[in-house]
Amino acid sequence: MSRRTLTAGLAAGLAVATTLTVTTVPVHAARQPSVKFPSAKFPLGVPAVPTRTMTSVAQGIELYDVKAGRSTDGYTVTVLMPSGRDYGMRPTAEAKLAEVEATGEVGSLQTVVRPSVADAPAQEVYMVRVGLWKFEEKAKADETAKKLKDAGLKVKVDYLGDDGLKTTGPWNVKVMMIDPRAFRGSYAASLGSSVAKRETVSEMAKAGKALAAVNGGFFNIHTAKELRGEPLGASVVAGKLLSEAVPGRSAVVLKGRTVRVTELKTIVTAIAQEGEKLPVNGVNRAALTDELVLYTEEYGAKTPADGGTDVLLDPNGKVVGVRVSGAEVARGTRVLHGSGVAADWLNAHALEGSTVKVDTRLVDLRKGKTLKLTPDLHVIAGGVGLVRNGKTRITAKRDGHDSLNMILRRHPRTLLGTTRNGTLVLAAIDGRQPGVTVGASFIEAAQFMRWLGARDAINLDGGGSTAMVANGKVVNRPSDGSERPVGDALLVLPK
DSSP: OOOOOOOOOOOOOSOOOOOOOOOOOOGGGOSOOSSOOOOSOOSSSSOOOOEEEEEEEETTEEEEEEEEOOOOOOEEEEEOOTTSSSOBOHHHHHHHHHHHHHTTOOEEEEEEEEOOBTTBOOEEEEEEEEEEEOGGGHHHHHHHHHHHHHTTOOEEEEEGGGSSSSOOOOEEEEEEEEOTTTOOOEEEEEOTTOSSSOBOHHHHHHHTTOSEEEEOSOBOTTSOGGGTTOBSSOEEETTEEEEOOOTTOEEEEEETTEEEEEEEEEEEEEEETTSOEEEOOEESSOOOTTOEEEEOTTSOSOOOOSSOEEEEEOTTOBEEEEEESOSOOOTTOEEEEEOTHHHHHHHHHOOTTSBEEEEEEEEETTTTEEEOOOTTEEEEEOSEEEEETTEEOOOTTTTTOOSHHHHTSOBOEEEEEEOTTOOEEEEEEOOSBTTTBOOBOHHHHHHHHHHTTOSEEEEOOOGGGOOEEETTEEOSOOTTSSOOOBSOEEEEEOO
8 A cells, every 4th residue: 555645625426316305294284384484405424405304393403314425445554653642743644554564564644634723723743544445344353453453453353434535424413403493392411310310311301201312412421331421511300400510611501492502601709608719619429639519419429539628508598417528418418528628618608407509600601691590490501512603613623622533533422503594403423333334523513513503513423422313212312322421411391
């Protein structure tokens, strides 16, 4: 294989023959679609009109099954760098290429440009790859990978459709459009039975009697196993803050049947009876040394057994108990937990029988206003902003996802957007299914949402978490083969 240079770009290739079909819907729902689906050609791969099938989920809710492109990608073997990544800087990659050639195999050094986004410049990195085989020749790629492993190299077999570079697809996407002029229900966030526990989207949809649902934001896979339902960012359910914001991270604000994409910050403060104040560092998550963390009855786990102090508060802020930490949060109470200097503050200012007010503020950074925590307010933390005011604006670095793997590589994606007239657009782009559907990069996800008419759009959690439920059934094909338990979900409710 000769040396090649691969640069980031959106796909171009073989023309795709497509058709347009519309399913028959029940008599009570038979009507013209209330939301206009784009008539323009599919924005990814070779421009062509996609195949789409529409069904009615409920009044004002249309579900589209969209298919485009065809499989022309094959397989290669990628050599891992000393860091464990599949890419590195040029000197490292050249040294690894020399190791490949010492085995008698012919490798190639590939230049990959991670494209620039709104808050991060482009980055040039290098990959070492061996061989190129057609889709049906994967066994040959596996054979070469084994030879290289036997020679002491760490390698993996890669499907080229996952790269995020040139491809012809295919793409399988479920798109749900909800017209505020016809829809008479509302939107809500769900964390399932507790903050700490993970549950599937269909479980949360069933419990909430939802018409439809999608998975929500990212959850913390780097904490203790029993706490991994914790959202990574702001979470508000029925006006109650259940997880603090990552300042400036993109989020979805739901109120009644209105939806808005924005950036948030939270300010939570403990105020003792005599007026002494201490910032609350977190809500319903594992505590670090010297932190003050608030736990609500929705937490679903014990407070940290770190030798710190737990102060039990009733609904009015009265201190009804002080204990060594490491116990459940009783129904109808909240717990302020402190370790180190935070425990010292609690021991000095939160005596039993006194009051401690927990002042909670949720600030909309786009509007510069504090949001009222009313029972109809719900918030889901997104992963990455994609579109703002109709233009691509990918805030990968600010939102903690500025790696090549997240920006350029294709993965299953759950996307949310709002149009100029207030229509909510939800999309589940399936991926990681070679020959069936390739997923999308952040760049492609933004293009896709703009094609659907989104003025503002956000990337929710994706990968194996991507799931869309309609009328009690999972309508997409999760890449794990079945639904993955997740941290939270967006529910579409009948009222």
